[in-house]
Structure formats: C-alpha cells, structure tokens
Amino acid sequence: MKRLPLPGFDVKHAVELCASGITIPERAQALMNALPAIQSAESTYLHMAPTAQLYLIPTSDGVTPQLTGDLMGVVYKSHFMRAGSPSRGLYxxxxxxxxxxxCPLCGQRTVASVDHYLPQSLHPVFNLTPANLVPACSDCNKNKLAKLAQSAEQQTLHPYFDDLGSERWLVVDVRETTPPGVAFRVRPAQAWSAVLAQRVQHHFEVMDLAELYAAQGASELADISSGLVKLGLTGGGAAVRAHLEGEFASRFERDANSWKTALYEGLCTSDWFCDEGYRLIR
Ligand SMILES: [Zn+2]
Incomplete structure (x- = not known):
C-alpha cells in the first residue's frame, strides 16, 4: 500500500508507439482508428479515479467493432509488452x-509484472492506459484477479490515486502466549473518509496482508530473540523497551505504516512483551 507517481506519458503516446511496432497493417490501423475512443476513456478514468469512482465505469467487450476485447488483449500481450517492441520501454x-x-499493493514482495487495475477482460479500452497499469507482485496480481468492484467500498487501493496520509493506521496486537503472537490489523486514520476506511480494510483482506505480515513478524521475532534476551539479562525490561523504541523510531521515520514499523510499535508498547514476553520467543 505505497503511493506511486502516475507514469509520465499518456495513452496517445502508448498507442502510437505500440502501433508503430505492429507489422500487420489492418491490426495497426484498427488500433489507430480506436485512438479517439481510447483517449476519451482515458480522460474519464483520470476524472473518476481521484474520487474513487472507477467502479461506475461500465464494462465492455471491445473498444470499436474492429478492435474487439480479444484483439485488444493480443495488442497488449503480443505488441505493447513484447520484448524488443518500440513500446516495451513504456512497460x-x-x-x-x-x-x-x-510491490506497492503489499509493500513486501517484489514486483513480478504489470497489472491492470480495471481488468483487461472487463475493460479492454484501458489495456494500454498508463493510469490503469500498476506494477504488482504475482500474489497480489492473483489475489485481485478480475474481481469486479460492485461498490466504492469494494475497490482495492490504487497506488496512483489513493493517499493514505502519514498517520499511523497499520497496528499490531501482541498476543500474550508462548511463543508470543503478533496480529496485524487496520486502524482507520482520523483523516480518512468512511469509504476509504472500508477500502483499506477490503484491500487488506483481498491481498491477505494479515497473514503475510504475521508470517514476516514471527520470523522477525525469531531473528531478534537472542539479542533481546542478552539485553534483558543486563538491563531488564527497561533496556528491552528502550531498544525496541529505538527500532520503532528508526522504521517510523522511513515509513509510518510498514509492517516493521507496526511490529516494533506493538512490541515496545506492550508491558507484557518488554517484561517477560521477549523471553518466550521460540
Ligand atoms: Zn504484492
């Protein structure tokens, strides 16, 4: 859930560059003939995305009678993103x-490909629209695959348009168990609208982020376990807490809502963890 700047080119540039690399004249012509429709759709997209209204754009099975949805799929896959094509640099x-x-959608795994925010199968007119092309890891890509939002609240976050601000919203509950458990959840920021709060929660669920972060958090605990025990032996719970507070502050400065920031905040604010929980990590 990281913000990214919009790509620095428009769909006209993408279509023209893509068409210049298509050696089948009728196909290149069909794409160029559809340019006005594709540009008009882009301006609708740029108008609706900032207010989270993309779900209102009607689906379609093609762009023009000549440029069907299937053909637009071929244009994207076999021409726009083909290695060595003139448009590959844009991809x-x-x-x-x-x-x-x-990956901006989970903030944890590495980018594997470019995903269509509005899916290709339902919105082929946006196949080459830069604002609709979002880098993603393969798991996030799979998790949101062709899921059509029926309401504003069901829209996952859009890295080019959604701003979650700098308030803390990703939080950890420390479970007082042996070994200690860490559970990640969304705590809506004051500045969010009700719709944004539901969208973040929806995004969190669709992308399975609680599970992903819990696994990372458990691994991080195992990594820091022996260091905390050594600190505790010499300085007790106060030394453990001071160390964890420092780790939190350092991560907070870089990213107020990474899973690590949330984890260290949860740990350093848990009296139980600082006094005894740290000794129970396996
Ligand atoms: Zn991801």
Missing part, C-alpha cells in the same frame, strides 16, 4: 517505478 518504466522493486 518497463512502469514495472521498475517502485522503490526497491517492492
């Missing part, structure tokens, strides 16, 4: 945009 620019190659 690559979108794919490599996220810092550290991290």
């Amino acid at each position: 690559d620019a979108i794919r490599v945009a996220p810092p550290y190659n991290l």
Whole structure:
C-alpha cells in the first residue's frame, strides 16, 4: 500500500508507439482508428479515479467493432509488452517505478509484472492506459484477479490515486502466549473518509496482508530473540523497551505504516512483551 507517481506519458503516446511496432497493417490501423475512443476513456478514468469512482465505469467487450476485447488483449500481450517492441520501454518504466522493486499493493514482495487495475477482460479500452497499469507482485496480481468492484467500498487501493496520509493506521496486537503472537490489523486514520476506511480494510483482506505480515513478524521475532534476551539479562525490561523504541523510531521515520514499523510499535508498547514476553520467543 505505497503511493506511486502516475507514469509520465499518456495513452496517445502508448498507442502510437505500440502501433508503430505492429507489422500487420489492418491490426495497426484498427488500433489507430480506436485512438479517439481510447483517449476519451482515458480522460474519464483520470476524472473518476481521484474520487474513487472507477467502479461506475461500465464494462465492455471491445473498444470499436474492429478492435474487439480479444484483439485488444493480443495488442497488449503480443505488441505493447513484447520484448524488443518500440513500446516495451513504456512497460518497463512502469514495472521498475517502485522503490526497491517492492510491490506497492503489499509493500513486501517484489514486483513480478504489470497489472491492470480495471481488468483487461472487463475493460479492454484501458489495456494500454498508463493510469490503469500498476506494477504488482504475482500474489497480489492473483489475489485481485478480475474481481469486479460492485461498490466504492469494494475497490482495492490504487497506488496512483489513493493517499493514505502519514498517520499511523497499520497496528499490531501482541498476543500474550508462548511463543508470543503478533496480529496485524487496520486502524482507520482520523483523516480518512468512511469509504476509504472500508477500502483499506477490503484491500487488506483481498491481498491477505494479515497473514503475510504475521508470517514476516514471527520470523522477525525469531531473528531478534537472542539479542533481546542478552539485553534483558543486563538491563531488564527497561533496556528491552528502550531498544525496541529505538527500532520503532528508526522504521517510523522511513515509513509510518510498514509492517516493521507496526511490529516494533506493538512490541515496545506492550508491558507484557518488554517484561517477560521477549523471553518466550521460540
Ligand atoms: Zn504484492
């Protein structure tokens, strides 16, 4: 759930570059003839996305009578993203945009491909629209595959348009068990609208983020276990807490809502964990 800048080119550029690499004249012509319709759809998209209204755009099975949905799929796969094609550089620019190659939808796994926010099968007119092309890891891509939102609340987050702000919203509940457990959940930020709060929760569920972060968190606990025990032996719970507070502050400065920031905040604010829980990590 990381914000990304919109790609720095429009659909006209994408279509023209793509068409210039198509050697079947009728196919290239069908694409160029559809350009006005594709551009008009792009401006609708750019108008509706900032207010989370993309779910209202009607689905279709083609762009023009000549440019069917199936053909638009071929245009994307066999021409737009084909290695060595004139437009491949545009695809690559979108794919490599996220810092550290991290998927913006989960913030954890690496980007594997470019995903269509509005699915190709239902909205072929947006197959080449830069604002609809989002880098994603394969799990996030699979998790949201062709799921059609029926309401504003059912829309997953869009990295180019949704701003979650800098308030803390990803939080951890420490379970006082042996070994200690960590459960991640969304705590809606004050600044969010009711719709955004439901969308973040929906995104969290669709992408299985509670499960993903819990696994990462358990592994992180195992990594820091022996260091915490050593600290506890010399400085007791106060030293453990001070260390965890430092780790939280450092991560918070970089990203207020990474799973690590949430984890360390949960740990350093748990009296139970700082006093005895850290000794129970397996
Ligand atoms: Zn992902």
